[in-house]
Amino acid sequence: MQLLNLGVNHHTAPIDIRESVAISPEDLQDSLLDLRDYLRGTHRELMPEVAILSTCNRMEIYCAANDVIQPSHHLEERAFNWLTAQKRLHSDALKPYIYSAKETDAVKHVFRVSCGMDSMVLGETQILGQMKKAVEFADQAGTLGSYLKPLFNKTFSVAKAVRATTDIGKHSVSMASASVRLAERIFGDLNNSKVLFIGAGEMIQLCASHFAGKKPKQIAITNRTVDRGDEMAKVFAEKGLKTDSFPLQSLPTRLHEFDVVVSCTASSLPIIGMGLVKTALKTRSSRPIVLIDLAVPRDIEPEIRSLKDAYLYSVDDLGSLVNEGRNIRELSMADAEIIIDNGVSEFFQTLQKRTLVPIIQSLQNTADRLKEIELEKAVRRIKRGEDPVEVLSIMADALANKFMHAPINALQNSPNNEIEDFKRILTSIYPPK
Numbered sequence: 001m002q003l004l005n006l007g008v009n010h011h012t013a014p015i016d017i018r019e020s021v022a023i024s025p026e027d028l029q030d031s032l033l034d035l036r037d038y039l040r041g042t043h044r045e046l047m048p049e050v051a052i053l054s055t056c057n058r059m060e061i062y063c064a065a066n067d068v069i070q071p072s073h074h075l076e077e078r079a080f081n082w083l084t085a086q087k088r089l090h091s092d093a094l095k096p097y098i099y100s101a102k103e104t105d106a107v108k109h110v111f112r113v114s115c116g117m118d119s120m121v122l123g124e125t126q127i128l129g130q131m132k133k134a135v136e137f138a139d140q141a142g143t144l145g146s147y148l149k150p151l152f153n154k155t156f157s158v159a160k161a162v163r164a165t166t167d168i169g170k171h172s173v174s175m176a177s178a179s180v181r182l183a184e185r186i187f188g189d190l191n192n193s194k195v196l197f198i199g200a201g202e203m204i205q206l207c208a209s210h211f212a213g214k215k216p217k218q219i220a221i222t223n224r225t226v227d228r229g230d231e232m233a234k235v236f237a238e239k240g241l242k243t244d245s246f247p248l249q250s251l252p253t254r255l256h257e258f259d260v261v262v263s264c265t266a267s268s269l270p271i272i273g274m275g276l277v278k279t280a281l282k283t284r285s286s287r288p289i290v291l292i293d294l295a296v297p298r299d300i301e302p303e304i305r306s307l308k309d310a311y312l313y314s315v316d317d318l319g320s321l322v323n324e325g326r327n328i329r330e331l332s333m334a335d336a337e338i339i340i341d342n343g344v345s346e347f348f349q350t351l352q353k354r355t356l357v358p359i360i361q362s363l364q365n366t367a368d369r370l371k372e373i374e375l376e377k378a379v380r381r382i383k384r385g386e387d388p389v390e391v392l393s394i395m396a397d398a399l400a401n402k403f404m405h406a407p408i409n410a411l412q413n414s415p416n417n418e419i420e421d422f423k424r425i426l427t428s429i430y431p432p433k
Contacts, residue, residue, distance in 0.1 A: 001147045002067050005106040006079050006098065007053075007060030010120050013097035015316050019297035021087050021094070023054040024266045025137075031086065032141040038082045039065055039075070049145040051138035051152070053113075055130050056203075056264075056296040056315050057120055062110065064147040076100050107151065107347055111340045114159040116168065120315070121175060121322040123168040123329045128159050129202065150350065158343035165339065166332040176206040178321035179292045180214060182313050183260045186290050190260070194218040198248070198263035198271060200228040203294055207262050212236050220244040220258065222251055224265075252276055256283035264294040272300045274307075281309050370402045 008018055023031050032050055039048040048065035061083065065075050080098060084091050101109045109118070114131050116123045135152045138144050144152075163169055180190075187193050195216045197204045200223040212219060219236050223229035226247050233245035246254065248271070255261070255276060263271060272291070280289065288309040293300040298314060305312040378395040382388055407426055414422045 001064045002075050003062075003064050003103055003106045003147065003151075004075050004079060004100065005060060005062050005102075005109050006076060006083075006100040007058060008094075008097045008099070009058035009060070009118065010316065010319075011118070012099055015296060015298065015314055017094070017097050018057070018059065020089060021059045021083060022296050023052060023059065024268060026266065028052060028054070028134075028137050029141045032138055032143045034086070035061065035063070035079070035082050036143050039063060039078055041078070047145065049148040050143045051134055051148055053131055053134040055127065056294060058113075058118075060113070062106075062148060062151075064145070064151075076102070104344060104348070107344050108340060110151065110155050111158045111343055114155045115162040115336055115340065117333065117336060117340075120319060121173065123170070123332075124174060125163070125169060126174075126202070126206070128156070132156065146354075147351075151347065154343060154347045154350075158340060161339050161343075162336045166335045168329050168332040168336050170329065170332075173322050174206065174210075175203070175294060175315065175318055175322060176210040178318045179207050179262055179294070179313075180210045181321055182292060182311075182318070183211075183290050184214075186288055186311055187259060190214040190216045192217050193259040194220065194257060195260040195262070196220045196222065196255075196258035197232075198222055198251070198261065198299065199265040199295075200225070200232050201264060201266075203264040204262065205232065207264075207292075207294070208232065208236065211260070211262075212239060212241055215241070216260075218242045218244060220246065220254075222246050222248050222254075224248050252279075256280040258289070259287070260290045260292070262292045262294065263299040265299055267295070267299060268297055270299055270301045272304070274301055274303050277304050277307060277310050281307065284309075367403070370399060374398050374402075 008021060010018070032052060035052070036048055036050045039050070040046060046066050048063055050064075051062045053060045053062070061079050063075065063079060080091070080095075080100075083089075084094055112118050114128050116125060116127055119127050131152075135144070138148070183190060183193070183195075190211070191214070193216050195208075195211050195218070197208050197220070200221060204221075208219060208221070219233070219241055220243065221229040221232045222245070223232075224247075226245070229245040229247075233243040237243040251271070255272070256279070261272070265271065277289070277291070281287075286309050288311060291300050291304065291310060291312045293312065293314050296315065300312060302312070302314070304310050374395045377398075378391045381391045381394070407429075411419070411422050411426060
């Protein structure tokens with residue numbers, strides 16, 4: 001099997017490139033099946049394994065394919081071609097931002113991503129949950145198999161070990177807390193601010209929790225699924241905060257009410273455009289509005305940042321804030337890298353041992369066959385009235401001779417250039433007394 005990781009992230013590509021290749025949760029299952037089918041090509045009898053991780057900071061493809069289907073360099077080419085065709089991109093426009101890793105490097109990359117060592121927020125934990133979700137999607141789609149399943153199982157084990165034994169996740173500034181700091185730069189104390197959250201996913205819930213800690217004047221949630229927005233608003237209402245929830249289609253008539261807007265949805269098109277914000281600012285009598293867009297693809301048109309009283313921040317704009325405390329976390333990276341390197345070695349050792357299973361089964365089957373033959377002979381002798389002790393002795397000699405025939409014959413007939421290897425192997429199996 002050939003293993004490949006291919007993708008883009010916040011290190012290699014700006015946000016406009018990342019959003020051009022992002023895959024929404026609604027499209028993920030179809031994309032997994034389409035990618036697997038594309039990699040199969042004409043080899044319909046074989047089934048490559050695939051998984052896709054798509055977040056605001058990265059889009060990565062993981063695939064394992066028998067080299068009968070694709071040699072390693074062809075696998076990379078086909079995965080890249082699938083991505084450009086899927087997103088209708090010109091290969092020259094995407095190629096400068098793409099990275100790839102194979103075999104050992106690919107395994108190490110997956111481990112580092114799961115531990116938050118490749119994240120914008122060094123040591124952040126959200127990526128592990130996102131990766132588990134991606135694996136769950138792939139498992140439900142039936143695109144995981146005997147290579148990627150154990151790879152991801154080991155990935156989660158390594159991430160757990162890194163979290164438990166190092167300080168890499170401590171003193172981190174999350175995207176959620178950075179969003180609060182940006183809002184405070186404009187409004188200072190948020191006690192008199194109204195905050196709107198667009199969406200109801202994990203990132204929005206994290207952000208809402210951080211803002212709730214600042215006791216804003218009001219928290220409101222708008223979401224396509226009204227029930228989810230209502231459930232989220234209820235949580236904060238129970239904490240004594242003034243809350244509101246309304247359907248997303250009401251946003252144009254209510255945007256002006258809010259001082260801070262945090263958006264993170266899976267929409268493929270912007271939810272807030274230039275005209276909507278201009279209208280809101282006019283109604284607000286030019287009181288400033290902070291817009292924090294944590295979505296990829298973006299929920300808020302980037303041109304809005306040109307408006308005088310609109311302060312728009314994307315995920316890339318939060319970079320300097322989230323890196324606070326990075327020096328402390330970097331001290332733990334050496335320890336984390338040791339755990340990861342050990343995990344890579346253990347993973348490939350497991351794969352190597354797995355190749356021994358057919359050989360072991362063959363040896364066991366041969367032993368069982370020889371045992372049955374000699375046991376049948378012994379039973380016939382005993383039924384004829386022969387001495388059981390003598391029968392057992394004959395059976396034991398016959399089994400010993402048959403078990404030793406194959407290694408002795410291999411040793412005697414081995415080529416001269418292999419005889420030393422045979423001697424070393426047999427001596428290790430049957431050490432002299």
